[in-house]
Amino acid sequence: MINHAREANFDGLVGPTHNYAGLSWGNVASKSNVSALSNPKEAALQGLAKMKQLADRGYVQGVLPPHERPHLPTLRALGFSGNDADVLAQVLKKSPELLAAVSSAAAMWTANAATVSPSADTRDRRVHFTPANLGAKFHRSIEHVVTGRALKAIFSDESHFSHHPALPAVSHFGDEGAANHTRLCSDYGAPGVELFVYGQRALNDKAKAPKRFPARQTFEASHAIARLHNLRDEGVVFAQQNPAAIDAGVFHNDVIAVGNGNTLFYHEMAFLNENSTLNDIRERLTGCELHAVRVSGSEVPLADAVSSYLFNSQLLNTDNGMLLAVPGECREVASVSQYLDKLVASGGPITAVEVFDVKQSMRNGGGPACLRLRVVLNDEERAAMHQGVILTNVLYERLTHWVEAHYRDRLSQQDLADPMLLQEVQKALDELTGILSLGSIYDFQRG
Numbered sequence: 489m490i491n492h493a494r495e496a497n498f499d500g501l502v503g504p505t506h507n508y509a510g511l512s513w514g515n516v517a518s519k520s521n522v523s524a525l526s527n528p529k530e531a532a533l534q535g536l537a538k539m540k541q542l543a544d545r546g547y548v549q550g551v552l553p554p555h556e557r558p559h560l561p562t563l564r565a566l567g568f569s570g571n572d573a574d575v576l577a578q579v580l581k582k583s584p585e586l587l588a589a590v591s592s593a594a595a596m597w598t599a600n601a602a603t604v605s606p607s608a609d610t611r612d613r614r615v616h617f618t619p620a621n622l623g624a625k626f627h628r629s630i631e632h633v634v635t636g637r638a639l640k641a642i643f644s645d646e647s648h649f650s651h652h653p654a655l656p657a658v659s660h661f662g663d664e665g666a667a668n669h670t671r672l673c674s675d676y677g678a679p680g681v682e683l684f685v686y687g688q689r690a691l692n693d694k695a696k697a698p699k700r701f702p703a704r705q706t707f708e709a710s711h712a713i714a715r716l717h718n719l720r721d722e723g724v725v726f727a728q729q730n731p732a733a734i735d736a737g738v739f740h741n742d743v744i745a746v747g748n749g750n751t752l753f754y755h756e757m758a759f760l761n762e763n764s765t766l767n768d769i770r771e772r773l774t775g776c777e778l779h780a781v782r783v784s785g786s787e788v789p790l791a792d793a794v795s796s797y798l799f800n801s802q803l804l805n806t807d808n809g810m811l812l813a814v815p816g817e818c819r820e821v822a823s824v825s826q827y828l829d830k831l832v833a834s835g836g837p838i839t840a841v842e843v844f845d846v847k848q849s850m851r852n853g854g855g856p857a858c859l860r861l862r863v864v865l866n867d868e869e870r871a872a873m874h875q876g877v878i879l880t881n882v883l884y885e886r887l888t889h890w891v892e893a894h895y896r897d898r899l900s901q902q903d904l905a906d907p908m909l910l911q912e913v914q915k916a917l918d919e920l921t922g923i924l925s926l927g928s929i930y931d932f933q934r935g
């Protein structure tokens with residue numbers, strides 16, 4: 489029997505310390521905007537506007553809270569001591585890079601928050617969640633604790649939801665969450681095929697790997713998640729990302745491919761073994777034929793795909809096809825803009841394109857798809873989850889006022905050491921957990 493299921497998108501609310509610190513080697517945008525002044529208020533409002541537009545179109549839209557930054561408990565664990573102002577002053581003097589790392593608002597990119605398997609795919613018929621350890625980058629490796637708390641607070645009913653701890657935090661099990669995980673299916677409530685894309689094998693040094701930039705997701709991590717989530721062998725496909733793409737700046741698979749329903753929209757450079765990846769999916773997909781929408785390098789050169797973030801788009805069902813929600817930069821790159829017009833006119837599964845302005849996030853390498861975590865839920869599961877994070881008109885208004893009241897409109901690297909900033913963040917986040925009725929998820933609230 490097919491449950492009536494829908495896809496809910498949980499966007500990360502951009503945090504009050506959103507800044508450009510050049511922390512992500514391999515992520516071209518992050519490195520090229522290092523030390524630029526950021527505007528956290530504008531960033532958060534851009535994110536909220538995207539959520540609101542999609543909620544208004546009838547999509548189930550949720551919100552995941554930002555994390556506490558700068559994260560003083562991390563600095564104390566690394567030997568800094570004294571009161572909060574002392575700690576901030578010392579770290580600014582001794583290691584400004586470390587201060588930047590513990591101040592990043594990177595938890596906003598919730599496509600990296602966790603991997604989620606819908607109940608239709610799992611043997612125990614529960615929705616499974618594993619927060620990503622994000623071990624490839626120090627600034628992101630501290631996210632999974634609060635991510636896990638937030639997910640448990642939202643999906644607390646154990647009869648429907650199963651939570652796993654993040655994988656071991658060593659490079660062999662580097663896991664970047666849903667950015668390297670795509671689900672294909674005939675219907676959201678029917679068993680689907682979960683496609684896990686990894687960058688390299690950690691325990692086999694003869695296997696192909698990128699040469700210039702790091703592969704953040706390992707084969708070993710992807711397999712561990714599939715085991716933990718109790719997925720059927722006939723419901724999973726593992727594919728290696730093309731190392732040449734990683735070396736060209738494609739640090740996650742969601743920078744070069746996106747899937748929804750029976751459709752996989754991807755660049756020809758996405759997979760190391762394109763044909764076997766597609767065949768593996770076709771063999772396992774039931775109830776429909778795979779619709780592979782392949783973009784060639786002659787239509788859109790790889791460098792244009794990376795600079796425009798064409799594939800970091802949300803692919804969403806509509807009444808008569810699919811909508812591709814693209815970042816504004818796609819209309820600024822000629823090859824991509826022309827391709828999009830052709831795509832919509834082609835009579836294929838993607839029937840509409842809509843542009844979203846998420847420039848503040850884009851400058852750190854995060855497009856519309858990076859900003860959301862997809863959670864497929866059936867009616868019962870949707871009713872069982874915490875309702876306070878679902879974006880209604882009222883919640884949108886409250887969050888907009890909250891951002892207006894608490895966020896700065898410019899932030900430099902120096903500002904990160906301002907003890908007032910830490911106080912502003914704590915006050916704002918304390919109020920936020922009240923607005924979202926999430927309980928005490930932050931360290932500063934737990935004493």
Ligand SMILES: NCCC[C@H](NC(=O)CCC(=O)O)C(=O)O
Nearest residue numbers: 508509510511512515518597858
């Ligand atoms: N899915 C998009 C993730 C982008 C994220 N960028 C960053 O962390 C850049 C932060 C900075 O450089 O300030 C990353 O690379 O993981």
